[in-house]
Amino acid sequence: MTDSEFLDRADALLLQIEQACDRITESTALDLDAQRVGGMVTIVFPDRSQIVVNQQKPLHEIWLAARAGGFHFKFQDGQWLDTKGEGEFYAMLAKLASEQAGGASLRFAPQA
Structure with missing residues (x-):
């Protein structure tokens, strides 16, 4: 994958996270705040806990940090895999955000 391809895919992923947080806030009683700065999105939960998703350009990876730990993802076979x-x-x-939201069933999925 070229740097340009990585950035396109990674930017699309971050945008989809922001849009999913907006949908969750609009359709449920849960208020998620998705803040994007450059290649990073921070999701802030009502209890002030956070999930951070950021691009690691040199490695062509997406990193996710949550209460449960840190995870690294590479784009393979059409999806971001740990x-x-x-x-x-x-x-x-979805699993980590649901846990941090107190057990609410939150859905995050790629847009077609």
């Missing part, structure tokens, strides 16, 4: 075999990015984000 480098240690922990799963797909959007499923992992």
Whole structure:
């Protein structure tokens, strides 16, 4: 993957996270605040806990940091997969965000 391809895919992922947070806030009682600065999105939960997703340009990776720990993802076979075999990015984000939201069932998914 070229640097340009990585940046296009990574920017699309960050935008989708922002849009999903907006949808969750509009359609539920949960108030998520997604703040984007450059290649990083910080999701702030009502209890002030955070999930941070950022681009690692030199490595062509997306890093996700949550209460449960840190995870690294590479784009492979059409999806962002954890480098240690922990799963797909959007499923992992949904699981971690749901945990940090007190057990609410939150959905994050790539847009077609």
